Amino acid sequence: MKFSDEFETRFAEMITHYPTKRSALVPTLLYAQDEIGSLTGEVIAELAQRLSLTDLEVRNVISYYSMLTTKPRGKYNVQVCTNIACMLVGGEDLLDHCKKKLGVGNKGTTADGLFSLEEVECIGACSWAPAVQVNYDFHENLTNAKMDQILDSYKKKGTQ
Amino acid sequence: MASLVSHPDEVRVISKRFGQGATDIDRYLELDGYKAVQKALGMGADAIISEVKNSGLRGRGGAGFSTGMKWSFVPKESAKPKYVLCNGDESEPGTCKDRLIFEHDPHAVIEGVMIAALAVGARTGYIYVRGEYRYLLVIMQKALKDAYAKGFLGKNIFGSGRDLDIYWHGGAGAYEVGEESALMESLEGKRGIPRIRPPFPAVVGLWGGPTVINNAETLAAVPHIILGGAEWYSRLGTPKNGGTRLFCLSGNLNKPGVYELPMGYNLKKMIYEVGGGIPNGRELKAVVPGGSSTPVLLPEEIDVPMDFDSVAKAGSMLGSGGVVVLDDTACIVKFALRTMKFYRHESCGWCIPCREGTDWLEKTLSRFHAGGGVKKDIDNIYYLSENMLGKTFCPLGDAAAMPTMAFVKKFRKEFEDHLDGKPCPFEKAGVAEQQPVLA
Numbered sequence: 051m052k053f054s055d056e057f058e059t060r061f062a063e064m065i066t067h068y069p070t071k072r073s074a075l076v077p078t079l080l081y082a083q084d085e086i087g088s089l090t091g092e093v094i095a096e097l098a099q100r101l102s103l104t105d106l107e108v109r110n111v112i113s114y115y116s117m118l119t120t121k122p123r124g125k126y127n128v129q130v131c132t133n134i135a136c137m138l139v140g141g142e143d144l145l146d147h148c149k150k151k152l153g154v155g156n157k158g159t160t161a162d163g164l165f166s167l168e169e170v171e172c173i174g175a176c177s178w179a180p181a182v183q184v185n186y187d188f189h190e191n192l193t194n195a196k197m198d199q200i201l202d203s204y205k206k207k208g209t210q
Numbered sequence: 211m212a213s214l215v216s217h218p219d220e221v222r223v224i225s226k227r228f229g230q231g232a233t234d235i236d237r238y239l240e241l242d243g244y245k246a247v248q249k250a251l252g253m254g255a256d257a258i259i260s261e262v263k264n265s266g267l268r269g270r271g272g273a274g275f276s277t278g279m280k281w282s283f284v285p286k287e288s289a290k291p292k293y294v295l296c297n298g299d300e301s302e303p304g305t306c307k308d309r310l311i312f313e314h315d316p317h318a319v320i321e322g323v324m325i326a327a328l329a330v331g332a333r334t335g336y337i338y339v340r341g342e343y344r345y346l347l348v349i350m351q352k353a354l355k356d357a358y359a360k361g362f363l364g365k366n367i368f369g370s371g372r373d374l375d376i377y378w379h380g381g382a383g384a385y386e387v388g389e390e391s392a393l394m395e396s397l398e399g400k401r402g403i404p405r406i407r408p409p410f411p412a413v414v415g416l417w418g419g420p421t422v423i424n425n426a427e428t429l430a431a432v433p434h435i436i437l438g439g440a441e442w443y444s445r446l447g448t449p450k451n452g453g454t455r456l457f458c459l460s461g462n463l464n465k466p467g468v469y470e471l472p473m474g475y476n477l478k479k480m481i482y483e484v485g486g487g488i489p490n491g492r493e494l495k496a497v498v499p500g501g502s503s504t505p506v507l508l509p510e511e512i513d514v515p516m517d518f519d520s521v522a523k524a525g526s527m528l529g530s531g532g533v534v535v536l537d538d539t540a541c542i543v544k545f546a547l548r549t550m551k552f553y554r555h556e557s558c559g560w561c562i563p564c565r566e567g568t569d570w571l572e573k574t575l576s577r578f579h580a581g582g583g584v585k586k587d588i589d590n591i592y593y594l595s596e597n598m599l600g601k602t603f604c605p606l607g608d609a610a611a612m613p614t615m616a617f618v619k620k621f622r623k624e625f626e627d628h629l630d631g632k633p634c635p636f637e638k639a640g641v642a643e644q645q646p647v648l649a
Binding site: 067068069070072073074075076077079080101110111113114115116117118132133134135137138139171172173174175176177178179183186187188190191 | 212213291300301302303304305306308309336340341342343344345375377379380381382383384385396397398399400401402417458459460461462466467468498502532534535536537540545548549552555556558
């Protein structure tokens, strides 16, 4: 199991921040997922061993947090917020538009593995609604036309 | 990067450095940065606490508890280490203020944590940033690194002989973790299951040590209070509601945005003047005044000062500052359903009333909205909500119950209009699956 040097440096520093090793678990899982693509059995076993936990204890934590996943997502995870503030100004239409444009349903991944689509809860962009996060990048005050441009630009980036 | 707005009625305290490049530590220093913590070092713990108490600062996460009072509950002597924990796990629908604070003024949060640590005698602080806010975590990581590099954190801060460490921590997606006991569980590397209280975190918190937990906005206000003084700060607001707060205006408004206004600013004015009123010539239908968990207000109820006590008197809560505005095209049943869908998704399942209640409510509201409602559903929706209130470890059950009860109470007619197989009168029939009727 090999993580990047950046991951290792961060991990080594992080575990000195807490009186118990397992405290580093939640952020470490997310950073690991970002590198590997999903929390595979191998990742789980590795982190469990490093933090003196059982695999089951790690899986138990993974299943609680909505960002953590044991199944791979697309290279670009398009997360459309449909919570109240976004809903009032077209969040649901935007989600439908993305479904059509990408040809997948909620939590689906395109055949080329480039995009996955997810309806998400409030992402803290209420005053700039409707909003979407693609991986960690925020896109706000969206229209269907703007969304098309955004998806096209990721597609270009991802197929280069 | 979230865009900034402005209005002449704003009083900029927390947002003073927004757009000023204050993420850079040298720029922050030019803008009076790290002066408050040095002043606090000379004041001593009791003086800091009494200054914050007198400022009338109340928790900006939603509960509105006196910050100085909260700090005073931490025992002076403790065998276990004490901690300060900054709650930056912003996730209440309608709320997007902490994002701006972390994006534009991360050192103010660090300085706030430092002052809180001095007040309660803690030597370690944590700044918890929600997982989705990765770019803000990056900003915070750099800010902490820069503060260490300047010698503001670590051993013997500002030559005081005191050691103080502050670390970042990131979440991974969970609304409930914004609740203080669940936040501690999450920081300890566990599922965010709430803890029963008492004991309160001020006595038994992180790893069993006394812990002060404050919202990021609350902590960002603290350096300004120490520098400007309690009297100045308290006078910005109304009696017992000191200072200003960031109001996040969203929904059907001409000029949505995050505005810093004095506590007690009139809600009607906030909607029609600051927020620019309702677009497209529509009328106001309802306002959720403080994030999705707060009971809805009708147009005739919004001539109210936005402070904790006045909004409570009006039958709702000031909450987290998320003002969500609905115009007359919005369907209340659908709005109630979307709100409940959120709480059902976020309920951790630890307390049965919340786990079962939010699930039954989502099913019932979903069927009801789709046109499969029966008359007794309306009372059932109220009854199911009432049975979650006050019956759970953490306030997530209350947060789901309170708005739902208000929707039924204030918009019963609209619920009735959905009856007799009639689909939502506000939109084309939905194709939601038919869910069971609660016997």
